[in-house]
Amino acid sequence: MATNSWQARYGPITRRRFLAGTAAGVGAAALIACGGSKEEVALKAGQERAPGAVLYTRDSHLWPDETKTAVAGGIYPGFVDTDNTAGFDPYLGASAETVSTDPYEYLLRKRRGPGIGPGSPEYLEMVPHLAQSYESSSDLTTYTFKLRRGVKFHPIAPVNGREMDIDDWRASYKRFTEVHPNRPNWLEVVDRVEFTDATTMVVKTKIPYFPFVLRGADEDFFFTIMPRELHEKPDLAATTPIGTNYRMLDKYQPSITQEYKRFDGYWQGKPFIDRWHLPIIPEHANRYAQFVAGNTLSFIPTLPEALDLRREVPEALMVAEQIQIDGITRSVFGHYEKTTVPWGDARVRSAMHRAVNWDAILNFETNKDKFAAAGIEIETAFRTHLPPDPAYWLDPRKGELGTESQNYLYDLAEAKKLVAAAGHANGFDMPLVAQQTSAGTDLWNLYHEEMKKAGIIRFEIDLMQNRTAYLDRVIRSANFKGIGWFSGAGGRGDVDYLVARNYHSSGQAAAYTSPKLDQLVEQSRTAPDWTKRAAVLKDMQIECAKVWPVQLANHPFAEWRFEWPWLHNANYDYPGYQHLLWLDGDMPRRNG
Incomplete structure (x- = not known):
C-alpha cells in the first residue's frame, strides 16, 4: 500500500513530451455530467465529442471523419514545454519531438484515422508518403521505393519551393549514414542503397528483415527527407528548417515562442488551420493556469490534479492517452x-x-x-x-x-x-x-x-x-x-x-x-x-x-489530457494526417 511519506513528496509526474498543446484522437467512454455529478451516460460509437466527455484514445477510430464540414482558418493555441536547444538540424540527433524535425517527413507513414482500430491488420500497415509506392521482395531483402512527383519544399531561400527529386533522397541518405547518431541501427541491417533512376531507390538488406517497412517512420532507424541545399550547408540546416510538411516555422524566439504558418503548397492539400502559436511555457503551474483561462487548447495535469481540474473546468474534454504497445x-x-x-x-x-x-x-x-x-x-x-x-x-x-x-x-x-x-x-x-x-x-x-x-x-x-x-x-x-x-x-x-x-x-x-x-x-x-x-x-x-x-520500471498507465472541445478531426492527429485538423467555427478568439 502507499505510505504517507509518498504523499508528502508528491509532485509533478515526469513525462517525455514536447508539444502538450496538440490533441490526439478520442473515443467511446463515459460522459460525466457537469458540476461534479457521478451520473454517467454511455457514449455511442461515433457520437460527436461533447463538452464534459470522458474519452479514451484507444477508441479514437470510432469517431467519424469531419473533413466535409471543416471550417478553414483560425490560430491553434498550443504551447511547448521545453525550449529548442539542439538547433534545427534533425540529422545531428535532435529528437523527433522537437521543432527541429517538425518540417520534415518520411517516405512512409502509419495508416491511421477513422475506422482504423488498434490491433487491426490496417493499423499495422505502413502506407506510402513521400514515396509514391513501395514493394518488398519475397525474401525480405530488397525494398524498392518510388519517388512521389509534385511534392514541393517550403518556399524559403535557397530552396524556394522547388519540387523534391531523387537527389534530395540521395543526399538525405548519404548524410544520415555519415552523421546521424542513430545510423548504427540502419547500418547494422542495410547492406547498400542504390538509386537506379530518377524516381527509384532500392534498399538491399544484409538479412531478411521483417520489420524494415514497419520502421519506415522510425527516427531511430529511418531518415527524413531534407533538401540537398541544407545537406550541402550544415550551418544553414542548423538555423533554417526547410521541409515538405504541412506547416513551416514562421517565428522562433528562444525561451519565448515558436510560431508556424500553414504551407499552402502542401502536397496533400492546403491545411485547414492558418497558424499555430506555441509559447514556451516550462512551468507546470503556468501551463495549468493558461489552460483554465482558455489560452491554450490542452493541458496534461498530474494525476492528483486531474479530478480537481475536472471540477474546475467541467465543460472540458477529459481524454485518456493510449498506452504504448511497441x-x-x-x-x-x-x-x-x-x-x-x-x-x-x-x-x-x-x-x-x-x-x-x-x-x-x-x-x-x-x-x-x-x-x-x-x-x-x-x-x-x-x-x-x-x-x-x-x-x-x-x-x-x-x-x-x-x-x-x-x-x-x-x-x-x-x-x-x-x-x-x-x-x-x-x-x-x-x-x-x-x-x-x-x-x-x-x-x-x-x-x-x-x-x-x-x-x-x-x-x-x-x-x-x-x-x-x-x-x-x-x-x-x-x-x-x-x-x-x-x-x-x-x-x-x-x-x-x-x-x-x-x-x-x-x-x-x-x-x-x-x-x-x-x-x-x-x-x-x-x-x-x-x-x-x-x-x-x-x-x-x-x-x-x-x-x-x-x-x-513502473507499470504503464494512461495519463489524462484535458482539451477544450475546439479541435475537429482529432482522430487524424498523427504524422501525415495533421493537415486535416480544423478548429471549431465558434471557438473563442479563433483568430487570436
Whole structure:
C-alpha cells in the first residue's frame, strides 16, 4: 500500500513530451455530467465529442471523419514545454519531438484515422508518403521505393519551393549514414542503397528483415527527407528548417515562442488551420493556469490534479492517452565489471524487481481509488520485458510464462532469499547513473523509498547535467558501471528496436543476454509473417524472464489530457494526417 511519506513528496509526474498543446484522437467512454455529478451516460460509437466527455484514445477510430464540414482558418493555441536547444538540424540527433524535425517527413507513414482500430491488420500497415509506392521482395531483402512527383519544399531561400527529386533522397541518405547518431541501427541491417533512376531507390538488406517497412517512420532507424541545399550547408540546416510538411516555422524566439504558418503548397492539400502559436511555457503551474483561462487548447495535469481540474473546468474534454504497445520503460545495466559485480547474477537482477511493490506504486501514481469513486476508469497495463501488444504479450499474473512468471511478481521475502543465495545476504552497493532532471520526480522518490525499505541495494548516485552526454554514456553505449535510470525503449512502430538493442549480444545497450536470446531476436527479425513472429516473441519473453537483461520500471498507465472541445478531426492527429485538423467555427478568439 502507499505510505504517507509518498504523499508528502508528491509532485509533478515526469513525462517525455514536447508539444502538450496538440490533441490526439478520442473515443467511446463515459460522459460525466457537469458540476461534479457521478451520473454517467454511455457514449455511442461515433457520437460527436461533447463538452464534459470522458474519452479514451484507444477508441479514437470510432469517431467519424469531419473533413466535409471543416471550417478553414483560425490560430491553434498550443504551447511547448521545453525550449529548442539542439538547433534545427534533425540529422545531428535532435529528437523527433522537437521543432527541429517538425518540417520534415518520411517516405512512409502509419495508416491511421477513422475506422482504423488498434490491433487491426490496417493499423499495422505502413502506407506510402513521400514515396509514391513501395514493394518488398519475397525474401525480405530488397525494398524498392518510388519517388512521389509534385511534392514541393517550403518556399524559403535557397530552396524556394522547388519540387523534391531523387537527389534530395540521395543526399538525405548519404548524410544520415555519415552523421546521424542513430545510423548504427540502419547500418547494422542495410547492406547498400542504390538509386537506379530518377524516381527509384532500392534498399538491399544484409538479412531478411521483417520489420524494415514497419520502421519506415522510425527516427531511430529511418531518415527524413531534407533538401540537398541544407545537406550541402550544415550551418544553414542548423538555423533554417526547410521541409515538405504541412506547416513551416514562421517565428522562433528562444525561451519565448515558436510560431508556424500553414504551407499552402502542401502536397496533400492546403491545411485547414492558418497558424499555430506555441509559447514556451516550462512551468507546470503556468501551463495549468493558461489552460483554465482558455489560452491554450490542452493541458496534461498530474494525476492528483486531474479530478480537481475536472471540477474546475467541467465543460472540458477529459481524454485518456493510449498506452504504448511497441516499447517499454526500462533501465540498462552498464558493461563495466559486469561479470564480477553482484548484479552479474541473474537471480540478483530479478530480485531487484521483485523487491519493489510496483502494484502499490501504480495505485498511488494513478489515484485509482479516487477515480473509481468518481466513476472514471483508469487504463493500466502490466510491465514485462515486452510491450503489452495483444499479438504476443504473455501475462505473468495468469502464469502464462510458466515458472518464470513469478519473477515479475512482488515478493520481498523471496527477493531477499535470491540475493542471499547469490552471496550477498547483507545487500550491496550499486552505482546509479541518472540525469539531474530525474532526481526528485515522483517515480524517483517512490522507487528509492521501496528499495530502502527492501534493504537489498545501497545506491551510489551519479547525476549528470548534460543530456547528450548522458545518452551517449548510458543509453547509447552502456559505458559505465552499475545501472542507469529508467527511460523509454522502442515506441516508433515496432518492437525490433527494443529487442535488438537491449536483448541481443550485439546491441549497444545489452550488458546481459544469452545465446538463446540472441537466437530469438534474430528469428524475430527474419520471420516470414506475423503469426510466426508472434510465437518467437512469446518465447523471447520467457527467456527474458530468466536472463533479466534490463531492469523494468513502473507499470504503464494512461495519463489524462484535458482539451477544450475546439479541435475537429482529432482522430487524424498523427504524422501525415495533421493537415486535416480544423478548429471549431465558434471557438473563442479563433483568430487570436
